[in-house]
Amino acid sequence: MPLNIVHDKDGLPRIILTEPTGSSAEVLLYGGQVVSWKNERREELLFMSSKSFWKPPKAIRGGIPVCFPQFGNLGLLEQHGFARNRFWSLDEDASPLPPANNQSTVDLILKSTEEDIKAWPRGFELRLRISISPGKLTLIPRVRNVDNKAFSFMFALRNYLSVSDISEVRVEGLETLDYFDYLMNKERFTEQADAITFDGEIDRVYLSTPTKIAIIDHEKKRTFELRKDGMPDSVVWNPWDKKAKALPDMGVDGYKTMLCVDSAAIENPIVLKPFEEWRGRQELSTVSSSYCSGQLDPRRVLHGFH
Template sequence: MSMGHCSEQRTGFEVTKDWNGADQFAIRSPRGASVRAEKNFSRSDSSVGLSAQVCLHGGQVVSWRNHRGEELLFSSSKAIFKPPRATRGGIPICFPQFGNCGTLEQHGFARNKIWTIDDEAPPLNYGDNNSNKASVDLLLKPSEDDLKCWPHCFELRLRVSLSMDGDLSLISRVRNVNGKPFSFAFAYHTYLSVSDISEVRIEGLETLDYLDNLSQRERFTEQGDAITFESEVDRVYVGCPGVIAVLDHGKKRTFIVRKEGLPDIVVWNPWEKKSKTMADFGDDEYKQMLCVDAAAVERAITLKPGEEWTGKLELSAVASTNCSDHLDRPGRL
C-alpha cells in the first residue's frame, strides 16, 4: 500500500494520507527506525528494517520488526482491521478491565476506541530517556457512551517508542480527573510471534503462584523449572519479577520482557480446540503465537481524584541458545 501522495508537518510528525484517505502519522529515529500511527492498517502495508506500527484504532501496536525486517509480533491471517472490532494480534491495550470479570465488554473498551495524537504530552513525566528513541504519543478520553457504561472521567496516555537498537517500549499513564476514586485493571495483551509453541519456554516465573482461568481462577504454585506448552494455557502469574525471558528454540531467539508498575504476567495460548471457535483466528495459528502480558489483574489499581498511575513495558528480541544467559548483556537481533 502506498504511504500516501500528500504530506504535511505537524508538531514533529509527518502526516500523510494512505490510498483510502486515512490519516497516518510517521516519526523516524536516527537509524531509520520508525513508529507510525494510523487510523487504518493493512497487512500489505509493512516496513522493512527496525520499525513499529501503531493504529489509532485501539492505540494498538500492530507490528514490530527487527533490522532484518522480520516480524516479531503475531497477527492472525483472519484478523479484522476495522473498528469496532479489536485486531487479533499485536499489542491491544486492555482497560479498564481484563477478561470478562466486570460489567464491560471483554478486556474493556480502550482497545475498541479511536485514539488521538497527543500533541501536548509532557515528555518529562514519562521517566524515560527519549534522546535515542523515535516516539509517538496517543491519548484516550471517555466518550459520552463510555461514561454511561463506566462513569469515571480519566485521561489515558500512551507513549510508544522504538530505540536505536530496536527495543520496543510502551508507557501508559492513567489520570483520575474524576470527583471520586475509581479502580481499574490494565494489561498490554502482547501477541509474540514464535516458530512453534512446542519449541517455546518461559523462564523467570518459577515457584510463583498463578490463577488458572481454566479452573475458575483457582490458585496454584508453578512447579516446573520453566513454563512449556502441551495444551491450552490461560494463567495469571502474580507478584512477578520485573524481567522474564521467552525462549524460542526454533528461531534461536529470546524475547526479554521488562515491566514496571505491572505486578502480574498473563500467559495465554488457546491451543487447537479453542482456536476453532474463534472467528478471527486460524485453526492452526495457535502454533505460531504466545501471549505474554504485563498486567495488573489480580488486584485492581485505585486512583484518588487527581492521582496518576504509570505502567511500563519494554520488549527486546535477542539472540539466544537454550538458556537465558543474555538477560544481563543481550546480543540484539
C-alpha cells in the first residue's frame, strides 16, 4: 500500500495510516512521533495539547514521543534524549510485511549524526515500525549498535492517552509493585492500592511490570489495554494543575483529559555489544470497560462475579 504523506500547516511532513474499518493514525517524520490515533468512529484516542509547539527543535507535547537514549534529565543530553527532536527518514530497507488487507504500516529510521555523536558518542540505528489494524496501534522499536564498542541506553514510548476526566480513571495491573517516586527524589516505594486512581500530581516509574496494563476510563466506558514486551518498566505521569500551569505547552486544563502510561526500560539500561540489536514491542488497543474491568478487578474475582 503506497504511503500517504502530506505536509501540515506547519510544514511538517506527516504520514497518514488508514485501515478498512475506518480507524487511522498520523505519524510525523519529526520525532518519529504518532500524533493521532482515531478509532473507527473517528474518536481521537491520544491526547494532544492545544498549546503544543510544532516548530523544531521543540518537542511536541502529546501523542507518543520516543524517548532515547535517556529518560529524564541526565548529563549533557536534552531531557528524554534527542530522538523526539530529530527528523527521521522512511526506512527503505525494512523487511517487507506479509500482505495483510486490514493493516497499514510505516517503517522509520533514525541514524546517529555527527551532531548527536558530539553529545553522545555512540554509533546507532533506531528503527520504528508503526502499524494500525482494527482497534489496535502497534509500535515496534529496534536499536542496533553499529559501533565497535558496547553501549547502554534507556528507552521509553511516552503514551499520552486521551481520557474524559483524570479523576474518573483507574489503572490496573501495577498493584503490589515497587516504584520510584520522582516527586520524592526517586525514592523507592511499594504500591499499596488495589488500583491507581488520581487526585493530584503523579510521576512514578513502576518496576518489573506485567506485559498487560489496563487504563479504565469510567466516564467513556472505555478501557485502554497496553501490552508490551522488552520494556519492563512503566511510567505513570500526570502534572495536575500547579505543574500544568508551569508547562507553557500544556494548557491550564490539559491535565484533566490526559494520562501518560509509558512502556519503558529505565531502571536497568539496555546494553548492546557491537552489532547487537534490541527489539521492543507495544500494542495499544481499546475494549469496552465493563468487560475489561470485570476481568481485572480483583474484588469481583474474589466475590465470584465472573
